[in-house]
Amino acid sequence: MSLTKLKPSGSTLQKALAFGSLIALVLIFSFLSENFRTLSNMINILQATSVIGVLAVSATIVIITGGIDLSVGTAMTFTAVTAGMLLTWLGLPIPLGVIGAILMGALTGLASGFFITKMRIPPFIATLGMMLVLKGLSLIFTGTKPIYFNDSPGFTEIASGSLVGLLVPAFPLPNGVLILFAVAAIVGWILNRTALGRYTYAVGSNEEATRLSGVNIDAWKMGIYALAGAVTGVAGILIASRLNSAQPALGQGYELEAIAAVVIGGTSLTGGRGTILGTIIGALIMSVLTNGLRILSVAPEWQIVATGFIIIGAVYADMLRKKT
Amino acid sequence: MITRRLLLGATTALAMMTTGAIAQDKMYVPLISKGFQHQFWQAVKAGADKAAAEFNVEVTFEGPETEAQVDKQIEMLTTALSKKPAAIGFAALDSQAAIPLLRKAKEAGIPVVAFDSGVDSDIPVATAATSxxxxxxxxxxxxxxxxxxxxxxxxxxxxxxxxxxxxxxxxxxxxxxxxxxxxxxxxxxxxxxxxxxxxxxxxxxxxxxxxxxxxxxxxxxxxxxxxxxxxxxxxxxxxxxxxxxxxxxxxxxxxxxxxxxxxNPVGIGYETVKAAVAAAKGQSVAKDIDTGFFWYDSSNIDKPEIAAVLYD
The missing domain is CATH 3.40.50.2300 (Response regulator)
Structure with a gap:
């Protein structure tokens, strides 16, 4: 079996199904509320997707290998804190803070990868441990106080500014959304066009067969986790920029939203199958649902119930498709 | 579950060790809070520390990570009670869930001072809270x-x-x-x-x-x-x-x-410890201690009486 042939197996229908659900949700909410179908609300939905979307891209990479990363939420916070320490405490220029946060993200991913491959700790446990370690470190480094970016004017522009709005004033799409799309495109390219991507799918499909064909699984896997960590670092920059602060207590719980977006988008938790486009659609479905239910003034308790059923329904639809 | 039990065992063991270490002549008053990460709780802690220094008592301050972790808070309360404190300060996440433990405290003669929010019970000797x-x-x-x-x-x-x-x-x-x-x-x-x-x-x-x-x-x-x-x-x-x-x-x-x-978070912490010390000494304390609240806007934010209760 040639590894080059191991491409994401026929997920076109799943994508079409997920995309169809997204369109259907948008149409239903648009029909029910005139306040939903405004341009500014559509932009709100996209912006609300940016942080969770980037996190979901990170989670997708790991889930395709058949692993799971429970640390994405607190790792995001940790990279935001890193940016805060570099920019506000050390007074470094913004690009260095951004690069530092992304590198720190890659480092946390590498650490998870090390625990999983060299110490043979199952991904669920290794990343659960990392989730707590990083949460604790964020609180320790900051002394539980948020770090503000007031001394780095321009930092908030990364997520909240709008390059598109400068060109087309009527369409002030926040930069955070562009960054989400850029990250999705880059990771999509890596997964489909590079050796790292091919091994990501190969490990997820059949790790033992890949190992027996002479691939240094441990090295590639650590690379995969490092890539996912770097993407988490981008999410850290986005949330820090959006809030003009690194909030050390935030982040736990975001991993579950990210994983939900990934599975709604048709990525299999057993590994070997999934796409970034599917994940982006999954994240958008979650945002549209949250936004739409709020606009319709559905009670918050019922919003949670509805989101739960959507996750179950989406995965069930995916299983039906696999049977046929 | 195994890890949880181990953890609990370890904390209790640790608690027993530290109890021995605390000087017997100093009154020990643990405060079990609703959290510690938010700046609000840090300000409450600052008030408690101030009172601890003033009345020369040993005060510890701990709380769960999120305000949903009722179970964790109960564990903390259990551990604190096992240290046989002179009095205890408690900000209940779920007042019903804590009542059996509070009853135990009462039987052991440990006065309980509720802070931040009340407890639906007559066990606390005082409640220091904002209305x-x-x-x-x-x-x-x-x-x-x-x-x-x-x-x-x-x-x-x-x-x-x-x-x-x-x-x-x-x-x-x-x-x-x-x-x-x-x-x-x-x-x-x-x-x-x-x-x-x-x-x-x-x-x-x-x-x-x-x-x-x-x-x-x-x-x-x-x-x-x-x-x-x-x-x-x-x-x-x-x-x-x-x-x-x-x-x-x-x-x-x-x-x-x-x-x-x-x-007035600093006031909440201070009044809690003050009432706890008084109760432990057998003095009478006011049942409801209103620690007060203020409206502030750009016109009075820098006035000393407001600035004193704000935190960063």
């Missing part, structure tokens, strides 16, 4: 005053189950309903105190109600998210917040936020 209902009602009256007594307003609560979440939401909503018939409350959403979620909720509320005139947040995280959401939506809305913190203070100074209610 959240009255404080939120003040926010409602200020809201009406600023928006001119009519229009749509919405509330973002930090949760819908804790005493403070319920009291602040109901205090605001009921005051509006009772005294300001021109004002319509269009939504009560729950942001969990999460800045980002509260910002998204704010933007959705503004999209759903383009003519929204006022927003009230029941805690710091909600208020900061609200400011962010209103800024991003470029809307003109009166925002009233709760508690302080640097971001909220900045928003009030720059006019993005009309004002906020502040409690």
């Amino acid at each position: 959240n209902v009255a404080a939120a009602a003040l926010a409602a009256n200020k809201m009406s005053e600023i928006i001119g007594g009519s229009g749509k307003v919405a509330v973002i609560a930090h949760d819908q189950t804790s005493r403070t979440g319920i009291d602040r939401t109901e205090g605001f909503v009921n005051e509006i309903k009772a005294k300001h018939p021109g004002i319509q409350i269009v939504a009560v959403e729950v942001g969990g105190g999460d800045h980002l979620k509260s910002a998204e909720i704010t933007k959705t509320l503004l999209a759903a109600n383009p003519d929204l005139k006022g927003l009230f947040a029941t805690n710091e995280g909600g208020a900061i998210g609200m400011v962010q959401g209103v800024q991003e939506a470029k809307a003109k809305v009166t925002i009233i917040g709760y508690d302080s913190g640097k971001a909220q203070k900045d928003a009030i100074r720059s006019g993005l936020m009309a004002g906020a209610i502040t409690q």
